[in-house]
Amino acid sequence: MTEVATDMTLPFAPVEETGAASYLDEGHTIMSWLATTDHKRIAILYAVSITIFFFIGGAAIALVRLELIEPHGWFLTSDAYNRLFTLHGIIMVWFFLVPSIPATMGNFLLPLMIGARDVAFPRLNLLSWYLYVIGAAFTVYVVIAGGVDTGWTFYPPLSSNYANGQVVAAAAGVFVVGFSSIATGVNFIVTTHMLRAPGMTWFRLPLFCWSMYTVSLVMVLATPVLAMSLLLIVAERAFGLPVFDAAHGGDPVLFQHIFWFYSHPAVYIMILPAMGVVSEIFACFARRQVFGYAFMVYALLAIAVIGFMVWGHHMFVAGQSQLANLVFSFLSFMVAVPSAIKVFNWIATMYRGQIGFEAPMLYALGFLGLFTIGGLTGLFLASVPIDVATTDSYFVVAHFHTIMVGGTVSAFMAGIHYWWPKVTGRLYHEFFAQFAAITMFLGFNVTFLPQFVMGWQGMPRRYHTYPEVFQVWHVISSLGAGILVVAYTLPLIYLGWSLFRGERASDNPWHATGLEWQTPSPPPKENFHHVPVIDAEPYMYHETGHPREPGEPTPVREQGE
C-alpha cells in the first residue's frame, strides 16, 4: 500500500506538468510564509502553532499528574496546582482542540476536496491565523505573569471578584482566538456554498467536507456567545460593573447559561471534524463506500443543531429548575442518537471490506471504540440522578477526555498520517507509526479507565489533595500519562525525520478516491492544473472491497482549459 507506485496516472494532468512546482516551492523566505494567502501554507502555519500549544498544555498536565501520585502533594502548592490545571484546560480547549482539525486539515483539504483553487476569502484566512497568534500571545503572557486559577470555565464570583490571577488577560486571549474560529467558519461556509467545481453537488461531497461545513455553522453561531460571556466577566472584574453579583440581584447561574451555550456546542466543534476524518479513513482502508452516506450527512447536521439545545446538562446541580433539568436531560439523550447512527454506519462500512491496518486505520479504529465508550458514559451523565452523584467527579473528567483525547486526538492523528503524503510529498515510516498508534491507545486506557473507577467511587475533580484510598488509581493513571508522553513524542520524531529522509510519495499512495488524491503530492499552488468536473458519487471503491486496479475509472474527468 505504501510503495511508491506511479501506475496511478492522473487523468487530467499530463506527466510533463506534474514536474511543476508545488506550493512548497513558491517562495522560501519567512515572509513568503507569514504573508501567504495560500490556504495550504496557512494550514501548515496553524499546524505548527497548535502543536507547540499541545505540548505546552501537555506539560502542564504532566506536572499535575506527577503531583497526584501523592495524596497530599509533594512539589506543588495548591495555588500552583490550580493554575496548572486551568492552563491545561484553556490551552487544550481553545488553542489545540477547537482549531485542530478544521484549521489544519480543513484549511488544507476543503478547497482540494471540492475542486477549488483556494478558500473564499484567502486574506481573511490569514487574518484568522494572526488572531490565533495574538490570542496565543495573551496566553503566553498569562503563563509568564503567574497564571490563572479559575478553571477553564471562569465561573463567577470566583473569576470576577475573588481570583488572584490573570483573569482579564486569559479572558482576552480566549476572546481573540474565538474570532479566529468565527473567521474560519465564515470562510468555510461561503467556500462550500460557492466554490464547488462543476458536478460537485452537495450529496457528492466527501463526508469530511460536510463535517467542515457543519462545524463551521457551530463555530459561527456559538463562539460569539462565549465572547460575550468573557466580556461580561471582564466588565465585572476590571470595571466593577455588577453583572453576576448576587448582592445586586444578579445571578451567577446566568453566566453559566451564557458560557455553556457556547461550551457545549464547543465539544461538537471538536468531534464533528473528527467524525469527518474517520469517515474518509474507514472508506479508504476497508476499500468500501461509506454505508448510509445520506444518513451520515443528516447525522452531522442533527448533531450540530441538537447540540445547541443541551447546555443545561452542565448545570444540573447549579440551581437550575427541575423543569429545565428535565428538558435538558431529555435533549441530551436525543443528541446521542445521531452519534450512534454514525457509529453503526462506520462499522457497516467495514463489514466485508478488505481491511488494511496502516497507522491511519489503527488510529481510526481506536477512535471508534473510545468514542463509543465516551459517548455511552455521556448517557450516564445525561441522566439527572446519576449526574447528581457524579458531577464534578473524575467520572466526568474521564468521560470528556475519552471523547476529546480518545476521540478527537485519535482522529487528528489519523488524519495527519493519512494526508501526510499529500501535504508533504513524503511517506512516513509505517512501523513506527503503527507502534505509536498502539502505544497511544494503550496509554490512553491506562490513564483514563482508572479515572472512571475513582470518579464513580467519589474522587472529586480539580482537587489537589485526596483521601489515600484513591492513590492506587491516581498512580496507575499517572503511569498511563507517562506512556502517552512517549506516544505523542514518537510522531514528532518519525514525521519530522520523513520530511528530510522519507521516501517521496506518489500522487495517490493510498489508492484513495477523492479529488485531493487526483492532484500531485504536494499540490501546486493553484491546486489543480485543470478545473476538474465531477460526474460520480464519492467513495467509488469496489463493491466488495478489493484493492483498486490501475486504469479503473476515476470519478473525475478532465475539463480542458
Add this chain to the structure above:
Amino acid sequence: MSDVSAAVREPWPDLTVQRQGVGLGIWVFLASEVLFFGALITAYGIYRSIHPAAFLAAAKHTELVYGTINTVLLLTSSVTMTVALRAAEARLRRATIGCLAVTLVLGVGFLLCKGLEYRDDLREGFFPGAGFPLADPPTQLFWMLYWIMTGIHAIHLSAGILVVGVVAMLFWRRVLPVQDSTMEGIATYWHFVDTVWILLFPLLYLVGRI
C-alpha cells in the same frame, strides 16, 4: 473594462459570483453578531423578568431626547447608505462617495451625541458603584446593561465609520472601482448596526415612561 477585472480576486471565477460570495459572507458574519448581542439581550430579558420594578425605576433616568436624536441620526444614515449602494450599482462614482460621506457624518454625529449623553449620565452618577443615585441594588443591573449594550454598539459603529471612511477614500483615489463587492458588505454591516440600535432603543429608552 480594466478596473473591473482588477476587482476580481482569487479564487473567484468572476465578479458576479464574487459579489454574491461577499454578500453571503457578510450575512454569515451578521448571524454571529446576532448571537453576540443576543447574549446581552438574554441577560437583559432574564434580569428584567426577575427585577421588573427595579428596571422600571432605573430606566426612567435614561435621556430620551438624546436617545431619540440618535435613533433619527442612525435611521437617516441607513437611508443614505442604501442610496450609496444603489449609486454604486449604477456606477455613479461621485454620488456613491458623496452618500458615503453623509453616512459617515451622521455616524460621527451619533457618536458625539452619545458622548454628550455619557457625560450627562456620569455627571448624575449613573455608573454602577459608589455614588449611584438610586437606592435599590437591582437598578444598577439595568444601568450595567445600559453601559455595556450602548458601549458595545458604539464600538461596532466606530468600526463601521472607520471602514466607511477608508472605503470612501479608496473609491476617491480610484484604487477600487465602486462596483466592487465592497459596497455590498459595508452597507449590510451598517444596516445591522442600525438594527441593533432600533432594538436597544425601546429596551433602554422607552421603559418606565408612564
Add this chain to the structure above:
Amino acid sequence: MSEREQRHRPTVWQLAREPVLVWAALLVLLAISAVLAHAPIAPFNAAVNLVIAGVMIGLLAVFLMNLRMASALVRLVAASGLFWLVFMVALTFTDYLSRP
C-alpha cells in the same frame, strides 16, 4: 460608457426615492413608539414598543437591506441567526420562569 448607457443611468434622486419613503415610514413608527411609551397601557408598553421595533427592523431588512431580492440562502442565513437567538432566550427562560 456608451451614450445609450449614459441616457439610461438613473440620477441619485431617482435612486433615493424609495429609500426616502422607507425613511419617512421609519420616522413615523419611531414617533408612535416614543408617544406610546408614555401611554397608560401597562403592562403592554414593552410589548407594543418591541413589536414596533420589530416592524421597523423588518422594513429596514426588506427594503434597505434588499432581503426580498436576496437569494434564498441569504434569507435562510438571516433567519437562522434570529432562530438561534430565539431558542437561546427561550431555553434560558425555561429555567428562570420555572424556578420556585
